[in-house]
Amino acid sequence: MIEKIVILYDNRAAEGLIPDWGFSTFIEGETNILFDTGAKAEILEKNAATLSINLSDIDSIFISHNYWDHTGGLKTVTEKAPHADIFVPESDAEFFEEEVGEKGIVIPVEDPTVIAPEIFSTGMMPTGMRDPAFEHALVAKTEKGSILVTGCSHPGIERIAEEAVRLSEEKLYMIIGGFHLYKKDETSIKKIAEKLMDFTEFVAPCHCTGNSGIEVFKETFKDRFIDCRAGTEIAF
Template identity: 35%
Template sequence: MKITIVYDNVVWKPTLRADWGFACLVETEGHTLLFDTGAKGAILLGNMEKLGIDPAAIDAVFISHNHWDHIGGLANLLHIHPTAVFQPAACPPPEGATRVVSVKKPMELFENAYSTGQLDSIEQSLVIRQHDHAVVIAGCSHPGVGVILTAAFQFGEIKTLIGGLHGFNDFSLIERLGSVCPAHCTQHIEEIKRRYPNRYLAAGAGRVIEI
């Protein structure tokens, strides 16, 4: 599994543009998903181009929640590459999608790819199962990291957590994980890094995580 952060508040590769928002490309053996689309289509597509990511290779878009910094680039992407969109039921249907799946309950998207279901009537997280463990990708973790991990656990033992964690400070939850990559809106990145230096993975646009 290969996860490439395409859009983030900071950059990993200096040739890319940073901006408030989040998006990452998730490549598995069978499918390629774009998780969220950042705030601005021009930045999303520009970073993708610099990373050598062809929009036509994206099988589907997974939207975590209906906030501007996660859906802002969706229209631009669908304009050049209409594809399927999996989104929480709280989101209005986007124009240009080949198929829109409105998610309320936990569900399988593709083989070994799942949604936690819409949590707290706002947000879903992505779970990718690999062998006997799972990777969780969160947009902003509005329902709470503990709630997300509990919902994701049904799909496998959680190895890695990636994405925006907002004000998350129940750091003991990290002890259950092999690694954590706090990105975007996470308020306590430095504290996570200090407490768990061996489990911490730095984020930033252009960062590639292979699991």
């Protein structure tokens, strides 16, 4: 069960932190998990230090998909936490094994997989793209309910949310991460936002959701919307 999430890397940032295109979040609990590693290691390190997050305290690393804005800090993180298990889509396991060498243990994920007690992967979901072809997301139990953490949601945020609900067997408490809507028009985003209201109580969209998409979710979810950027801390 997790207790807190701290956004380390995002296109937007709170004062004193560095914004940059990419995503990473620290998931704190009995097992500390780093979800994705942003695009640039130096920004990830600086933001983590500002937020008093020690990257060597990471027990596991969860890479949502093999894309530069989510994997850029991986080598640096594995140097600081060489003991960490690294959960990656099975389709890209060979790439990540070469990337980290002997620093860290790469664990390929194909089907829904337990990452830690009450924390699991949705399993690989097809993106409909050549690169990356697959992506997985993380579902975790909190005292307030299950949450879903997404990287870029290339398979479709609605599909991922539906699968998370199926696996957790309950409506989600919150969805956090990139929804990959920055190229969509506001009408399409509005329909997606309204559909997600059936799957989750709160949303915290960031990264590739896009500024207009974030505004649509804010208008749709109202007091169920959480402003999310580097520096955001959410306790459960």
